[in-house]
Amino acid sequence: MKTVKDYIRTIPDFPHKGILFRDVTTLFADPRG
Numbered sequence: 001m002k003t004v005k006d007y008i009r010t011i012p013d014f015p016h017k018g019i020l021f022r023d024v025t026t027l028f029a030d031p032r033g
Contacts, residue, residue: 007033 007030009023027033 002032004033
């Protein structure tokens with residue numbers, strides 16, 4: 001079983017170095033999310 005955290009993509013150094021961007025669109029893209 002996946003958790004919500006498994007569906008959220010992390011993009012390092014975006015938009016600036018040292019920032020971790022959390023992309024929640026991947027959560028909405030999967031109906032099971």
